[in-house]
Amino acid sequence: MALLQLSEPGQTPDPHARRIAVGIDLGTTHSLVAAVRHGVAECLPDGDGRVILPSVVRYLDGGGRQIGFDARQAQADDPENTLASVKRFMGRRLADVTGADKLPYRFVDQPGMVAVETRAGLKTPVEVSAEILATLRYRAEDTFSDDLYGAVITVPAYFDDAQRQATKDAAQLAGLNVLRLINEPTAAAVAYGLDNGSEGLYAVYDLGGGTFDISLLRLSRGVFEVVATGGDAALGGDDFDQALADWALARAGRSASSPHDKRAVLVAARAAKEALTDADQAVLACELAGPPLAVPVSRAEFDALTRPLVERTLSAVRKVLRDAKVKREEVMGVVMVGGSTRMPAIPAAVGELFGRAPLTNLNPDEVVAVGAAIQANALAGNAQDGELLLLDVIPLSLGLETMGGLVERVIERNTTIPVAKAQDFTTFKDGQTAMAIHVLQGERELVADCRSLARFELRGIPPMVAGAARIRVTFQVDADGLLSVAARELGSGVEASVVVKPSYGLADDQIAQMLKDGFASAEVDMAARSLRESRVEAERMTLATRAALAADGELLDAAERDSIEALLVDLNRIAAGDDHAAIDSAVERLADGTEAFAAARMNRGIQAALTGRKLNDL
Amino acid sequence: MNLSDDDFTLFGLPQRFALDRAALDDCWRALQARVHPDRFASEGAAAQRLAMQWAVRVNEAYQRLKDPLKRGAYLCELRGAPIQAENNTAMPAAFLMQQMAWREALDEADSLASVEALDEQVAAHEQALLAELGRTLDGTADASAAAQQVRALMFVARFRNDIGRRLEALDA
Numbered sequence: 207m208a209l210l211q212l213s214e215p216g217q218t219p220d221p222h223a224r225r226i227a228v229g230i231d232l233g234t235t236h237s238l239v240a241a242v243r244h245g246v247a248e249c250l251p252d253g254d255g256r257v258i259l260p261s262v263v264r265y266l267d268g269g270g271r272q273i274g275f276d277a278r279q280a281q282a283d284d285p286e287n288t289l290a291s292v293k294r295f296m297g298r299r300l301a302d303v304t305g306a307d308k309l310p311y312r313f314v315d316q317p318g319m320v321a322v323e324t325r326a327g328l329k330t331p332v333e334v335s336a337e338i339l340a341t342l343r344y345r346a347e348d349t350f351s352d353d354l355y356g357a358v359i360t361v362p363a364y365f366d367d368a369q370r371q372a373t374k375d376a377a378q379l380a381g382l383n384v385l386r387l388i389n390e391p392t393a394a395a396v397a398y399g400l401d402n403g404s405e406g407l408y409a410v411y412d413l414g415g416g417t418f419d420i421s422l423l424r425l426s427r428g429v430f431e432v433v434a435t436g437g438d439a440a441l442g443g444d445d446f447d448q449a450l451a452d453w454a455l456a457r458a459g460r461s462a463s464s465p466h467d468k469r470a471v472l473v474a475a476r477a478a479k480e481a482l483t484d485a486d487q488a489v490l491a492c493e494l495a496g497p498p499l500a501v502p503v504s505r506a507e508f509d510a511l512t513r514p515l516v517e518r519t520l521s522a523v524r525k526v527l528r529d530a531k532v533k534r535e536e537v538m539g540v541v542m543v544g545g546s547t548r549m550p551a552i553p554a555a556v557g558e559l560f561g562r563a564p565l566t567n568l569n570p571d572e573v574v575a576v577g578a579a580i581q582a583n584a585l586a587g588n589a590q591d592g593e594l595l596l597l598d599v600i601p602l603s604l605g606l607e608t609m610g611g612l613v614e615r616v617i618e619r620n621t622t623i624p625v626a627k628a629q630d631f632t633t634f635k636d637g638q639t640a641m642a643i644h645v646l647q648g649e650r651e652l653v654a655d656c657r658s659l660a661r662f663e664l665r666g667i668p669p670m671v672a673g674a675a676r677i678r679v680t681f682q683v684d685a686d687g688l689l690s691v692a693a694r695e696l697g698s699g700v701e702a703s704v705v706v707k708p709s710y711g712l713a714d715d716q717i718a719q720m721l722k723d724g725f726a727s728a729e730v731d732m733a734a735r736s737l738r739e740s741r742v743e744a745e746r747m748t749l750a751t752r753a754a755l756a757a758d759g760e761l762l763d764a765a766e767r768d769s770i771e772a773l774l775v776d777l778n779r780i781a782a783g784d785d786h787a788a789i790d791s792a793v794e795r796l797a798d799g800t801e802a803f804a805a806a807r808m809n810r811g812i813q814a815a816l817t818g819r820k821l822n823d824l
Numbered sequence: 825m826n827l828s829d830d831d832f833t834l835f836g837l838p839q840r841f842a843l844d845r846a847a848l849d850d851c852w853r854a855l856q857a858r859v860h861p862d863r864f865a866s867e868g869a870a871a872q873r874l875a876m877q878w879a880v881r882v883n884e885a886y887q888r889l890k891d892p893l894k895r896g897a898y899l900c901e902l903r904g905a906p907i908q909a910e911n912n913t914a915m916p917a918a919f920l921m922q923q924m925a926w927r928e929a930l931d932e933a934d935s936l937a938s939v940e941a942l943d944e945q946v947a948a949h950e951q952a953l954l955a956e957l958g959r960t961l962d963g964t965a966d967a968s969a970a971a972q973q974v975r976a977l978m979f980v981a982r983f984r985n986d987i988g989r990r991l992e993a994l995d996a
Contacts, residue, residue, distance in 0.1 A: 385865060386862070386865075426853060427853075429853045429856075429857065431853070521995055524995055525992060525995065528988065528991065528992075584862070585862060585865040585866075586865070586866065587865065587866040595853075595856060595857050595860060595862065595863075596862070597853075597856060597860075621883075621887065622883050622886070622887075623883075624861065624876055624879050624880050624883065625880055625883050625884070626880045626884070627884075682880070684861075684876065685860070685861045685862065685876075685879070746866060746868075747867075747868045749866075750866055750867040750868060750871070751868075754867070793868070794869070796868065797868035797869045797870040797871075798870060800868065800870055800871075801870040801873075801874070804867070804870050804871040804874050805874055808858075808859060808874055808875070808878055809825045811858035811859065812825045812855060812858055812859065812878070813825060814858065815851070815854040815855050815857065815858045816825075816835075816836040816851070816854075816855075
């Protein structure tokens with residue numbers, strides 16, 4: 207006879223109870239995956255021991271793909287089908303992509319987002335990113351020989367709503383459960399701050415392959431509060447390569463017009479730039495149509511020709527200090543993140559601005575993924591202390607179009623998320639029964655200078671004289687930094703709302719279709735996957751509810767407790783079957799049935815927070 | 825504790841203008857540590873929804889309390905003298921003259937240094953007005969006089985915004 211297995215309330219007899227959660231840095235030039243193993247966050251290597259995966263995807267004849275080093279190797283030989291740095295195109299139209307004419311791709315402008323024509327058909331940046339994410343997901347699953355519970359994915363702090371949504375879509379397409387999108391500088395600060403036990407105000411200077419971020423964070427007992435953030439979503443190491451390539455071509459009196467030549471000169475420029483990190487001299491050399499190109503370049507020349515790019519980053523730093531109303535002397539340390547900060551001119555310029563040498567003791571390539579892994583581990587409920595809390599901000603102001611093509615700001619940039627804000631508007635014509643709502647993001651006053659996020663219409667307003675209707679528009683930004691907008695006429699109660707994704711990003715049914723088409727999960731049986739996911743969710747809810755009952759059960763009277771117990775028994779019975787829809791609805795019933803209990807517990811938590819503070823004051 | 829409690833009650837602070845900023849910040853972090861959705865990541869949709877509501881409410885109150893102008897306006901409202909800036913644009917002549925002088929100075933300032941100097945001057949004036957508002961709200965409890973002071977401060981804040989935009993343009 208088998209022994210009865212006993213377990214404490216809130217614990218689980220399941221040996222796989224520790225949930226595998228990873229942090230993924232989806233970078234412009236390369237991507238990494240990290241996880242907490244044996245209490246230490248570290249990047250996971252591939253079969254050859256390399257932690258870096260070049261963010262390059264090559265589409266081959268016959269439906270095959272190369273991802274990573276092999277694809278990067280083939281860039282100059284097969285430039286049109288080998289897509290690199292697609293992060294720069296995420297959530298962007300062709301008109302938004304600077305220097306598109308210098309890239310070897312066959313761009314196709316599409317509503318919502320630019321795409322690239324390849325031999326495997328039209329590919330969006332979301333699909334290409336999903337290939338990279340899926341590769342990292344398989345690497346993590348192979349490492350742990352287990353399914354992933356979820357992932358925290360990092361985005362540049364300066365990414366707008368469209369770019370964040372596109373990133374989340376890519377993750378979904380790669381079959382990843384996104385626990386949270388977090389900002390790259392915040393992730394770096396987590397890795398850095400937890401490592402050093404730092405407190406106070408820190409700046410994170412993050413210059414990657416294609417994006418630049420500057421963030422100010424206040425670290426205080428495990429709370430990482432972003433004070434202000436800024437940057438340039440289209441400025442990175444790639445621009446230094448391009449500047450050097452243009453300079454070398456001009457100096458040699460040559461040009462690069464074919465896709466092969468364009469890519470070859472960029473690859474050579476990148477190699478010369480990297481050589482100049484340690485050497486004072488390098489030669490930019492490559493094969494072009496006609497005689498080969500070989501242009502010697504000194505570090506001083508390189509620094510001079512890229513100085514305007516460095517200046518752009520410094521100007522963004524000064525703006526963030528002004529935004530935060532912080533003096534540069536108050537900053538206790540400057541953390542350098544991103545491979546581009548290896549260029550010697552960068553730490554020198556940043557050090558000069560802040561009057562202190564930047565901190566470079568963590569690997570600038572790995573620090574973001576490591577920080578994301580620490581947060582993923584905490585969100586999966588694996589962290590022992592639960593001390594870590596990230597309080598992030600929205601990077602760009604959100605607003606609405608008003609009369610005359612002007613933008614009325616509803617939420618200012620650098621507001622801590624989650625946040626919701628309502629603003630009242632009225633009709634301007636007698637008998638007006640509909641109102642167009644145009645949602646914008648940006649700092650400029652004219653609609654034409656801001657990014658359009660969504661348009662929708664509130665219809666069915668009862669006819670009234672102009673100015674009599676009261677239309678309340680509510681903006682809500684969740685903890686991932688994603689926006690939803692609702693409008694409601696207060697007199698009649700007519701409503702309309704939109705989760706901001708139609709003008710950029712993919713609709714849910716498009717994603718469902720792509721998943722069905724076998725993308726990124728060719729060998730996975732979708733039905734089995736849904737069932738497994740539903741069971742995991744049922745288990746998760748059961749454990750959470752049991753833990754809550756154990757901690758705060760006395761908040762319930764006997765009848766309330768019985769009804770929750772009944773829901774638990776019900777869910778347990780249904781989860782043993784294989785109808786995933788039935789399991790989902792039983793989970794939903796338990797969620798609804800515990801809502802009042804959750805509210806009571808929240809209240810107790812708040813009381814405790816206040817009491818704790820008052821005790822500290824004594 | 826209730827979502828509809830006023831900001832001061834929510835943060836356990838006395839309902840007055842004078843405020844210990846460090847205590848406010850500590851309390852904000854302590855409250856977020858209890859209610860933030862990340863604290864309920866492994867719980868169900870109901871707990872997530874609730875956490876989101878609370879985290880939003882706590883952030884809303886924090887934004888209002890930490891900004892002296894917003895805090896002053898909120899206190900006026902709690903004391904029955906809403907600001908209604910759009911219906912109350914009348915300001916004393918001396919104040920308007922001062923505004924015009926500042927605007928001219930901003931138009932004429934052509935260097936980063938001169939705009940920064942103007943900003944410092946306006947900031948000092950703003951501080952004096954805020955101190956006066958504090959005396960009105962915490963001392964005399966004359967809410968409608970306080971509301972008038974808040975409206976004047978709103979003009980100053982708008983002007984400082986314009987200065988900020990100008991600084992950005994000069995630094996770009």
